[in-house]
Amino acid sequence: MITADPKGVLTGSHYLDGDHAVAEGALAAGCRFFAGYPITPSTEVAERISARFPLVGGLFVQMEDELASMAAILGGAWGGAKSMSVTSGPGFSLMMENLGLGVMMEVPTVLVNVQRGGPSTGLPTLPAQADMMQARWGSHGDYEIIALSPSSPQECFDYTITCFNLSEKYRVPVLLMMDECVGHMTEKIVIPKAEEIEIEPRKWFKGSTEDYLPYKPDDDMVPWMVKVGDGFRFHTTGLTHDERGYPVMSAECQKDNVGRLVDKIRSRVDEIVILEEEEMEGADVVVVSYGISSRVAIPAVERARADGMKVGSLRLVTVWPFPENRIRELAGQVKAFVVPEINLGQICLEVERCAAGRAETILVPHAGGWVHDDEDIYQAIRGGAK
Amino acid sequence: MTADKKASTPDPKHPMEHLLRMDRMPHIWCPTCGLGTIVTAFASAIEKLEMSLDDVVVVSGIGCTGRVAGYVKTDSFHTTHGRAIPFATGLHLVNPKLKTIVISGDGDLFSIGGNHFIHAARRNVDITVICVNNFIYAMTGGQVAPTTPLKANASTMPYGNFERPFSIPYLADSCGAVYVARWSSLHVRRLTTAIAEAIAKPGFSVVEVISPCSTLYSRRNRLGTGLDLMKFYHDNCEIQHGADTRDLDIGFQEKIIVGKFVDRDRPTYVDSMNEWYGEVFGDKYESYEGSVK
Amino acid sequence: MNEIRISGFGGQGVIRCGYIIGRIAALYDDKHATLTQSFGPEARGSACSAQILVDAEPIRYPYLTQPDTVVAMSQEAYDKFGSDLVEGGLLLIDEDLVKPTPSDRERRMYAIPSTRIAEELGNRIAGNIVMLGFFTAIAGIVSVDAARKALPSSVPERFIDLNLAAFEKGYEYGVELLAKEPAAPARPKKAARKAPVKKAAKKSDK
Structure with a gap:
C-alpha cells in the first residue's frame, strides 16, 4: 500500500x-x-x-x-x-x-x-x-x-x-x-x-518487454498489468484468450480463462468481504442487511433487544462476493435470518440458499420509493424469534 | 527440391514482419479479402511516418475487420461490438500523445457504433478511424449493413435491400471530422498516403476503404471472384479530390467516387479544453497533457 | 431529536437554508444532522422543502417523521406543510408571504417579514438567511456562535457581507420578539420517533 x-x-x-x-x-x-x-x-x-x-x-x-x-x-x-x-x-x-x-x-x-x-x-x-x-x-x-x-x-x-x-x-x-x-x-x-x-497501487509488471505475458497469472491468480505506450505491444481481447492474450476458441482455454476469473475472487472471499457483526453470541435471530436498510434496521434491532429477544446483526458492507461461509456457519446456530431490503427479494435468496433449510429466512420486502418502516423489521424479528 | 538447395534458401521473411504478430499467422480472413492489403497499407503508413510502434495503439470492434487488432504488433485492443471508438476515446484522453487508431468495419462503426462515431467527430477527439467497408456483415454470414447499396442482396434482405445506406464521407463531414478520404483496397499507394495523412492530422480523421468480400457480398450478388471485384474497382472508381460529400452515395455496382474530400483544421477536444480552462482558470490551470505521468 | 422542515417556493433558497442549518449543527455544534430534500419535478415547482434531523446521537432513520419545527416562506408551502407539525411544535413564517389560518394564530407561531428585511438590505435573495437568523434565535436548535462561524463558508464569497447582515437582522428580530414574551417557550415534547405510516411514494414522472 x-x-x-x-x-x-x-x-x-x-x-x-x-x-x-x-x-x-x-x-x-x-x-x-x-x-x-x-x-x-x-x-x-x-x-x-x-x-x-x-x-x-x-x-x-x-x-x-x-x-x-x-x-x-x-x-x-x-x-x-x-x-x-x-x-x-x-x-x-x-x-x-x-x-x-x-x-x-x-x-x-x-x-x-x-x-x-x-x-x-x-x-x-x-x-x-x-x-x-x-x-x-x-x-x-x-x-x-x-x-x-x-x-x-x-x-x-x-x-x-x-x-x-x-x-x-x-x-x-x-x-x-x-x-x-x-x-x-x-x-x-x-x-x-x-x-x-x-x-493500493496498480499491479505494474516490472520485468522486461520480452518476458511479458498479459494474462500469465501471478501466485494470487491475478496477472501483472502494463499500460499502453510502454513498449510491451500487448494484445487483449474480449474473446476467450490464453496467457498471451490471444484468442483461443476451445473448451480447454475457456476453462482456464474463465475458471481463473472466477477463482481469483471465489477463492479469496474471506479476504475480500467486509462484514459488520454485532451480538452474534447466542443470537436466535440475525438481521442480515446492507446499504441504507442496515441503518434503518438498527432501531428495530434495538427495540427487539430491549424486549428481551436475542438479535444479532450482520451488515454486508461487501455484498458480492457473498459471504457464503459465514451464513452457513450461522445457519447452524440461529433460528432465523431476517433480511430487510428495498426490493421484493434478492439478497434474501442468497441467504436462503446458504441457510439451506437449517434456519428460516424471513424477507422484509419493500417495493422501493422509500426506506423500511422499522415496525416491519421489528415484526419480522419477533416472528423469527418465536 | 534437394536438401542442399533447401539449406541455401534463406528463411522467407515477410517484409512487414516487424509490424505484425507473426505468431498469429495464418490469419482468419478469406482468400481475396481486402483486409490483408489494408493492414499492409496501414503498416506501410506507420513506416512512412517514421513513428515508433510503441506510440501507436490500435483498437478494433467486432467483425472481420475487428480482428485487425489481433494481428498488428502495437498495443492493441479487440473490444466489444460497436464500442471501439469510446474505448479508444478513453485511451486517447488519458494519454493524448499516443496515436490512437480505430480500425473496424462498417457495421461495427456505423450501425451499432453509429452514435459513438458522430459524437467523437463532433468533439473532434484526436483519433483516426479506418473503416473497412465491404457493404455487408461478413463475420456473421452476410446480413444487411447500414452501408449495403440499394438493391444489393443480403441474407436478411433476401429480395434485395430497400433501406437507404449511409454515405460514410458525408456523415463524417457533417459531424465535423477534420480529414475524410475514401479509397478502395485496390488503391494501395493512395490508401497508404491517406492513412498516413489521417494519422498525422490532429483531430478526428476518417478513411473509408471499400473492400471486397468475395465470400458473402460477391457470392450473394453474383459479382464473381475477388479478382472480378478488383477489376470492378479499377473500372468504376473515379478520383475526385475535394468532391462535395453530398454526392458520394454508392449505388449497387455503380460508380464509386474516391479521393480526399475533407482536410480542414479545428481545435481538438483536448486543445479546446486547455484553451478554455486556461482562459477560465488562468495560472491556476496546468495544461492537460494526459492524466498519467 | 429535532425534526425540522424548511419550506417555501423554488428560488427562495429554502434548500440552502436547510443545508446551512444542517451544516451548522454537524460541523460547528458537534451534533448529528441529516438533511434530505425532494428531487425531480416536484422539487422545482411551487412548494419545495428541505428536511433536517438534528440529534446528539447518530441518526438512523434518515427521513422526517413528524416535524417539531416548520419554517414556511410561502403560502403554498404553509398550506402543504404547516399542518403536519407535531402538537406544540414551532411554526415560523414570513409574515408578508403567509397568511396563517385563524387556528394557527393560537399555535407557537412566530412571524418575520424576512423577504422585506432582505429587500431593505438590498437583495431579496438573502431572505432565507434572514429566516436562518430568526430560526437560530427562536428555535434554539443551533447555537448562534456556531451559526456565525459557519455562515461565511456556507454562502458564495461575493455575498458574504450581505448574508452576515441578513443573519444578524433576522437574529435580532427573533431575540427582540422573544424578549417581549412573558416566558421563554418550552421545547415541544414528542412521543418516541417512529417511521410514518406508509405514505404513497412521491410522484415523479421523469
Whole structure:
C-alpha cells in the first residue's frame, strides 16, 4: 500500500451528500479519468468531478451514453489512469455489456450505481436496492464481481476508496451499490489527511518487454498489468484468450480463462468481504442487511433487544462476493435470518440458499420509493424469534 | 527440391514482419479479402511516418475487420461490438500523445457504433478511424449493413435491400471530422498516403476503404471472384479530390467516387479544453497533457 | 431529536437554508444532522422543502417523521406543510408571504417579514438567511456562535457581507420578539420517533 496523492484530497470536515462524497472519495483514491452520462440520482457525482478535475490534472468527459461511458473508462484504465463512471438503473443496464469486457480483460475500474426504483424508468428520484442481482449477474456469461454497499455519506467516501483499492488488487471492475437515499442524504463527512489514506497501487509488471505475458497469472491468480505506450505491444481481447492474450476458441482455454476469473475472487472471499457483526453470541435471530436498510434496521434491532429477544446483526458492507461461509456457519446456530431490503427479494435468496433449510429466512420486502418502516423489521424479528 | 538447395534458401521473411504478430499467422480472413492489403497499407503508413510502434495503439470492434487488432504488433485492443471508438476515446484522453487508431468495419462503426462515431467527430477527439467497408456483415454470414447499396442482396434482405445506406464521407463531414478520404483496397499507394495523412492530422480523421468480400457480398450478388471485384474497382472508381460529400452515395455496382474530400483544421477536444480552462482558470490551470505521468 | 422542515417556493433558497442549518449543527455544534430534500419535478415547482434531523446521537432513520419545527416562506408551502407539525411544535413564517389560518394564530407561531428585511438590505435573495437568523434565535436548535462561524463558508464569497447582515437582522428580530414574551417557550415534547405510516411514494414522472 502507498498513500494518497495530496493533490486530490480535500482534508477536513464537510457537510456533503452521498453523491458528492463519492466524488471526493474517487479524487482521494487517485481517480483522474471519469467518463459518464447524466442520470438521476447519480448526476451530482459527475457534476462535482467535472468541477474538481480541471485543477487536479484529471479529465472528465460526458459521453454520449452509458455504453460509451463504460467503454471509455476501460480504455482510460488501460491508458494507465484510475478511472470511474457513475450511473443509475437504466444506465446500469446499458453498461452491462462493457462491464463484461472489463471482467474479461481484467480491468481495474470503479462503477457506481445510485439505485432508484425500477424496472425501466421506475422512480428516478426515489430509492431502491433492486439492482443487487443485476450487479452480480447482469452481464452475460460466468464471472465473479466485487460490490460494496454504503449506508451514509461518510461511507460513500470511505468505500469509494476501498472500491478502487479492491479493483487494483484483484483486477476486476468493482461496483459501489448505493441508493438514492444515501446518494441524496447530506451529513458530516471527515476526509483524513492524504498520508492517512491507504492506496493500493496498480499491479505494474516490472520485468522486461520480452518476458511479458498479459494474462500469465501471478501466485494470487491475478496477472501483472502494463499500460499502453510502454513498449510491451500487448494484445487483449474480449474473446476467450490464453496467457498471451490471444484468442483461443476451445473448451480447454475457456476453462482456464474463465475458471481463473472466477477463482481469483471465489477463492479469496474471506479476504475480500467486509462484514459488520454485532451480538452474534447466542443470537436466535440475525438481521442480515446492507446499504441504507442496515441503518434503518438498527432501531428495530434495538427495540427487539430491549424486549428481551436475542438479535444479532450482520451488515454486508461487501455484498458480492457473498459471504457464503459465514451464513452457513450461522445457519447452524440461529433460528432465523431476517433480511430487510428495498426490493421484493434478492439478497434474501442468497441467504436462503446458504441457510439451506437449517434456519428460516424471513424477507422484509419493500417495493422501493422509500426506506423500511422499522415496525416491519421489528415484526419480522419477533416472528423469527418465536 | 534437394536438401542442399533447401539449406541455401534463406528463411522467407515477410517484409512487414516487424509490424505484425507473426505468431498469429495464418490469419482468419478469406482468400481475396481486402483486409490483408489494408493492414499492409496501414503498416506501410506507420513506416512512412517514421513513428515508433510503441506510440501507436490500435483498437478494433467486432467483425472481420475487428480482428485487425489481433494481428498488428502495437498495443492493441479487440473490444466489444460497436464500442471501439469510446474505448479508444478513453485511451486517447488519458494519454493524448499516443496515436490512437480505430480500425473496424462498417457495421461495427456505423450501425451499432453509429452514435459513438458522430459524437467523437463532433468533439473532434484526436483519433483516426479506418473503416473497412465491404457493404455487408461478413463475420456473421452476410446480413444487411447500414452501408449495403440499394438493391444489393443480403441474407436478411433476401429480395434485395430497400433501406437507404449511409454515405460514410458525408456523415463524417457533417459531424465535423477534420480529414475524410475514401479509397478502395485496390488503391494501395493512395490508401497508404491517406492513412498516413489521417494519422498525422490532429483531430478526428476518417478513411473509408471499400473492400471486397468475395465470400458473402460477391457470392450473394453474383459479382464473381475477388479478382472480378478488383477489376470492378479499377473500372468504376473515379478520383475526385475535394468532391462535395453530398454526392458520394454508392449505388449497387455503380460508380464509386474516391479521393480526399475533407482536410480542414479545428481545435481538438483536448486543445479546446486547455484553451478554455486556461482562459477560465488562468495560472491556476496546468495544461492537460494526459492524466498519467 | 429535532425534526425540522424548511419550506417555501423554488428560488427562495429554502434548500440552502436547510443545508446551512444542517451544516451548522454537524460541523460547528458537534451534533448529528441529516438533511434530505425532494428531487425531480416536484422539487422545482411551487412548494419545495428541505428536511433536517438534528440529534446528539447518530441518526438512523434518515427521513422526517413528524416535524417539531416548520419554517414556511410561502403560502403554498404553509398550506402543504404547516399542518403536519407535531402538537406544540414551532411554526415560523414570513409574515408578508403567509397568511396563517385563524387556528394557527393560537399555535407557537412566530412571524418575520424576512423577504422585506432582505429587500431593505438590498437583495431579496438573502431572505432565507434572514429566516436562518430568526430560526437560530427562536428555535434554539443551533447555537448562534456556531451559526456565525459557519455562515461565511456556507454562502458564495461575493455575498458574504450581505448574508452576515441578513443573519444578524433576522437574529435580532427573533431575540427582540422573544424578549417581549412573558416566558421563554418550552421545547415541544414528542412521543418516541417512529417511521410514518406508509405514505404513497412521491410522484415523479421523469
